[in-house]
Amino acid sequence: MKITLTLNGSKVTHDVEPRETLADFVRDRCGLTATHLGCEHGACGACTVVLDGEVTRACLMLAVMCDGRTVETLEGFRNHPAMEVIRKHFHECHGLQCGFCTPGMLLMARDILARKPGCDADTVRYELSGQICRCTGYSGIVKSIVSAGQELAGKAPAKA
Amino acid sequence: MASHPPSDGWIGASLKRKEDARFLYGHGKYIADVRMPGVQDVAFVRSQVANGRLRSVTKPEGGSANVFTLADLQPLTVLEAGPELPQHKLSPYPPLADERVRYVGQGIAACLAPTRAIAEDLADRVTVDIEQLPAVVDCVAAMQPGSPRVFDHWADNAYITSNVVEGSPQVLTSAPVRVRRQFRMNRQATVSLECRGVLAYWDHRTNELVVYLSTQGGHVKRIGLSRILGLPENQVRVIAPDVGGGFGGKNRLMPEDVAVAAIAMKVGHPVRWIEDRREHLIASVHARDHTYDLTLSADKDGTLLGVEGDIYIDAGAYALWPTGAFQEASMASRNLTGPYRIRHLNLKTYTVATNKAPMGPYRGVARPGACFAIERLVDEMARELGREPFDLRRQNIVTAAELPYDTAAGMRLDTGDYVEALDTARDMVDLAAIRKRQAEGEPDGRAIGVGFAFYTEQSGHGTAEFAKRKFRVIPGYESANARMLPDGSVIIHVGVQNHGQGHETSLAQIAAHELTIHPDRISIRYGDTATSPMGFGSFASRSIVFAGGAVAHSCRALVEKIRKIGAHLLQTDVANTRLQGGAVHGPSGKVDLAEIAFVANARQEQLPTGMAPLLEAVGTYEPTVSGGVFAYGTHAVVVAVDPDSGVVELLDYAVAEDCGTMINPLIVDGQVQGGIAQGIGTALYEEIPFDELGQPLATTFGDYMVPCAPEIPDVRLAHLVSPAHATEYGVKGLGEGGAIAPPAAIANAVADAFRDIGARFNETPLTPRRVSEAIDRARREKGAA
Numbered sequence: 001m002k003i004t005l006t007l008n009g010s011k012v013t014h015d016v017e018p019r020e021t022l023a024d025f026v027r028d029r030c031g032l033t034a035t036h037l038g039c040e041h042g043a044c045g046a047c048t049v050v051l052d053g054e055v056t057r058a059c060l061m062l063a064v065m066c067d068g069r070t071v072e073t074l075e076g077f078r079n080h081p082a083m084e085v086i087r088k089h090f091h092e093c094h095g096l097q098c099g100f101c102t103p104g105m106l107l108m109a110r111d112i113l114a115r116k117p118g119c120d121a122d123t124v125r126y127e128l129s130g131q132i133c134r135c136t137g138y139s140g141i142v143k144s145i146v147s148a149g150q151e152l153a154g155k156a157p158a159k160a
Numbered sequence: 161m162a163s164h165p166p167s168d169g170w171i172g173a174s175l176k177r178k179e180d181a182r183f184l185y186g187h188g189k190y191i192a193d194v195r196m197p198g199v200q201d202v203a204f205v206r207s208q209v210a211n212g213r214l215r216s217v218t219k220p221e222g223g224s225a226n227v228f229t230l231a232d233l234q235p236l237t238v239l240e241a242g243p244e245l246p247q248h249k250l251s252p253y254p255p256l257a258d259e260r261v262r263y264v265g266q267g268i269a270a271c272l273a274p275t276r277a278i279a280e281d282l283a284d285r286v287t288v289d290i291e292q293l294p295a296v297v298d299c300v301a302a303m304q305p306g307s308p309r310v311f312d313h314w315a316d317n318a319y320i321t322s323n324v325v326e327g328s329p330q331v332l333t334s335a336p337v338r339v340r341r342q343f344r345m346n347r348q349a350t351v352s353l354e355c356r357g358v359l360a361y362w363d364h365r366t367n368e369l370v371v372y373l374s375t376q377g378g379h380v381k382r383i384g385l386s387r388i389l390g391l392p393e394n395q396v397r398v399i400a401p402d403v404g405g406g407f408g409g410k411n412r413l414m415p416e417d418v419a420v421a422a423i424a425m426k427v428g429h430p431v432r433w434i435e436d437r438r439e440h441l442i443a444s445v446h447a448r449d450h451t452y453d454l455t456l457s458a459d460k461d462g463t464l465l466g467v468e469g470d471i472y473i474d475a476g477a478y479a480l481w482p483t484g485a486f487q488e489a490s491m492a493s494r495n496l497t498g499p500y501r502i503r504h505l506n507l508k509t510y511t512v513a514t515n516k517a518p519m520g521p522y523r524g525v526a527r528p529g530a531c532f533a534i535e536r537l538v539d540e541m542a543r544e545l546g547r548e549p550f551d552l553r554r555q556n557i558v559t560a561a562e563l564p565y566d567t568a569a570g571m572r573l574d575t576g577d578y579v580e581a582l583d584t585a586r587d588m589v590d591l592a593a594i595r596k597r598q599a600e601g602e603p604d605g606r607a608i609g610v611g612f613a614f615y616t617e618q619s620g621h622g623t624a625e626f627a628k629r630k631f632r633v634i635p636g637y638e639s640a641n642a643r644m645l646p647d648g649s650v651i652i653h654v655g656v657q658n659h660g661q662g663h664e665t666s667l668a669q670i671a672a673h674e675l676t677i678h679p680d681r682i683s684i685r686y687g688d689t690a691t692s693p694m695g696f697g698s699f700a701s702r703s704i705v706f707a708g709g710a711v712a713h714s715c716r717a718l719v720e721k722i723r724k725i726g727a728h729l730l731q732t733d734v735a736n737t738r739l740q741g742g743a744v745h746g747p748s749g750k751v752d753l754a755e756i757a758f759v760a761n762a763r764q765e766q767l768p769t770g771m772a773p774l775l776e777a778v779g780t781y782e783p784t785v786s787g788g789v790f791a792y793g794t795h796a797v798v799v800a801v802d803p804d805s806g807v808v809e810l811l812d813y814a815v816a817e818d819c820g821t822m823i824n825p826l827i828v829d830g831q832v833q834g835g836i837a838q839g840i841g842t843a844l845y846e847e848i849p850f851d852e853l854g855q856p857l858a859t860t861f862g863d864y865m866v867p868c869a870p871e872i873p874d875v876r877l878a879h880l881v882s883p884a885h886a887t888e889y890g891v892k893g894l895g896e897g898g899a900i901a902p903p904a905a906i907a908n909a910v911a912d913a914f915r916d917i918g919a920r921f922n923e924t925p926l927t928p929r930r931v932s933e934a935i936d937r938a939r940r941e942k943g944a945a
Contacts, residue, residue, distance in 0.1 A: 019277065028275075033193035034186025036404070038353045039437040043861035046353060074186040087184040091176055094830045098660030099183030100190065100354045100404030121874075128869040132861075134353045134405050135660045137837030137898075138869040140830055 008076030097135030118153030210854025265443030295854030329506030354404020377697015447522030466504025609913025619893025620705030621788030655695010701893025714779030793817030806932030835898020
C-alpha cells in the first residue's frame, strides 16, 4: 500500500508491504542508514527515531502506521544546534567506540535533555535504561550527556 | 575516570578520536549499510533439535531454485579445525548440515529472495525431516561412559584432554589446609551490538570473489574462504567495513560466511545475509561455559602451595576454523596460579563436545573463568584460615623484586608492582571503612560486602607461543605499509581491524611521534585485503603491541630515507641531520617534509644519485619476547545485597591497573570501563541456559540480560605505569583486562557480605535467584548445625 510521510522535513511516498517496519522503510526504501538495527524487538534502542516529536523504536513501528506523520532520523539533525552540542560532548567525553549504538544514543540524549534540561548523571543513567551500548560501559555516554546538558542549559561545565 | 597529565608529545596524549565524526553524523558504514545493486537476501532454515539425523530436506514447489542445501554449494573442501595435535579429534563442520544436525540453530538450508522477509517466507515452506536423538547437554555428564555421543565414531565426547602437572603435586595431599570447591561460569553470547553479516558477489572486472564481512580480521578469513571454496587467494577479496563491535565473536570463519560466498559463486547477483539477534543468541559464537572442581592447598601460615583438580570446557558441537575453542583449556589451566607463588599444579582438562552452538573466543578468553576460580579459592582459603582475604592475597602475591617471575605453568610475568596495585585498590575503596560499616549494619537490612580480584593479561604474545599452542595460523606478527604522498601527508595500511578500539587515532599518534607531524596528516587504513598488508586482525589484546610496533618500524624506515634526502637537499652529511617538527634540520637550515616528499615522489631528479624514488615502506613487527607482556590490575568492588530478593547492587567499583605505557589514556580508560561492563554482564546477568533436550532458553534480549546504564557503575580508575621491556614504547595490550576480573571480584564481594553464614557463590551469573537460594541454603545448613 502507498504511504506518504514527512521524513526529515521532506514528503516521501512509497509503496510498502503492510508488515514492513519503519526501520526497514527508512533504511531500505529511503536509503537512510543511520538508523541501526541491533535487536529488532525493541530492547536495544539502536533504531531510535523521532515520530511526531516522540522518541520511538523504529523496529517496533510499522511503516503503514506512520502514514501522514512526521519522522526524523539522525540524518535530519545534521545542523541541529542542540545536536551539534551533544555531538561535541560525545567526542570530547569518549562517548562512543564502535559507533553502532551512537545514532540512537544521540537521539535519546537530545530527548532527555529536552525533557530534563541540565539533569544529573543519575537521571541520565535512569533515562538511558532502554539503550544498549556494548563497548563503552556507559560511563563516557553518561558524562557526554550530562556535560552537553550543562552547556545547553547555560551552566558551567561540571568539575572533573 | 582518571585524570591524565597533559603531554607534550603524541605518545601519551589523550587525543580525541579521529574516527568519531562519521559515527556522530550517522555516516558509519556497517555491513547492512553497504548498498549493492541487485543484492538478494538469505534466510537460513535452522535445526530446531539439538541432535538428530537429517533424513530429508524438501524444497517448496516453485521455489526450489532459490533454496540451497549442502549439495547445492559443492564443490567445497571442509577444513580441519582446532589445534594441530594428533590426539585432537576432528569435527568436520560443513557450512550447511550434511546427514546430521548437532545443535539447535545449525543451518540446514539457505533461502534466497529479493528481501529478507520474502526469504523468510520461503524458508517457512521448506520441510525438514529429522530423527531426533538424545542430546548431550552437560559437559561433565558427557564424559561418563554411558553418555550419548555427539560424534558416533569418537571413543568419548572429549575433543581433547590434557594433564597439567608442575612442581611436585604429590606433596599437596598432606598439606595442612585443603579447600575444595566447584565453580561454574555459565555459557553466554558475545553480543556485539551489530550482529554478524556477510555480502558476497563475483566481480567480473577484477575476476574475483568480493566478500564484505563483519569481521575482526579479513586476511585470515580469506585464507579459509580460499581453501574451502577452492579459489586462489588472488581471486578472493575480503572487505570489512565499519564493524559494530566484535569482542571475539567475529574472529572465526563461520558457516554462514561460507554458504553466502558459495551461493554468490552460483548466482549472477550479490548475495547477503545479515544475522538477526535471535540467530546471534542461538547460533553465533558462544563463550565461557567452564566447570571447575579444584582443591587449593596451603600451609597453616597461609602460604599457598598448589592447585589440583579438573577443568571442563563445554566447547559445543564443532570446532570453528581455524582454532576452535582449544586455547580455553590450556589458558584456564596455565592462568590458574594467578599472580601467586603457587608452585604445584595437578590439573586434568577436558574440552568436551556437546549439542550446543560451537564455542569461540570472547573478551578475556578463559581467564575470566580461571580468575574466578583462583580468586574465589583464595577468599575461601582465607575464611578457612580465619584471615582477611586481602591480607592472604598480599602475602602470596609476587612482589616487584621477584619480577620477572616464571609461574609454575611457564609464563614469565614481566614488569610491574602487583603489591602496589593491590594496595592502591584497597585504599580506593577504603577497606577499613567498609569493615566498620559492616559491623554497624545497614538500616535497610541489606548486607554489605567487599571483594578483590587480581588479574594478569597476557598480551603481545608471538610466534613461539602460538606455535606451542599448535595453532593452524600463527598470529605472531603484524605489518604496516606506510606511504608518504607528494604533499607530505601519510597513509598507513595495517593488517589489524578497528572495531571500536580507536586504532585510527592511537596508531596515527605513533606515526605522528615517529614522523614528527600532526596526526591529522596521517590516515590509518585497514579492513580490505586488496589494500592492507597481511595481518591477523584485532583480538587477544594484540593490536597496540603488534600493529603499533609495525607502524613504528614502517615509519622509521621512511624517516631513514627522509633524512638522506634532506641531507642531500641541505648539502650536508646525514649524520648532521635530525628530524624535528616535520622538517629535516641540518647545521645551516632545514627542509620541510612536504618538500622532501615532493622530491621523492615527483621531482626525482633532485634525489641523491642512485636513490630510488618513493617514500613507502612495509614494516613487520614482533616483540623481542615471544611469551607476551603482562598487563595486570586489581579490581575492588563494594556491593549491597538484599538477602531476600538476592538483588546485588554495585556501590563502588575501583580499579588499579597497569598496561605499561599508554599511547592514548582516553582510549585506555574507555577500554577498561567497557571491559568491566562486559565482565559485570558475565558476573550478574548474561547466560544462555539449555534444557535437557538441548534447547537454548535465552533467545531474545527479553531473556538474555545485557546490562544497561543503570546497572553499570562509573569505575574509578588508577593507572600504574610499568613499561614493558619487550615492546615498542613499553606498551602492553589491555583490551581484554577489564572483562577478566569482575566475576571474581563481585562474587568475592557477595560472599564477603554473607561470610558469617558461609554462603557460597560459585556460579555465574549471580542472578537474584542464585544469590537468594545460596543465602537460604546457608541459613538452613547453619540452622541445622
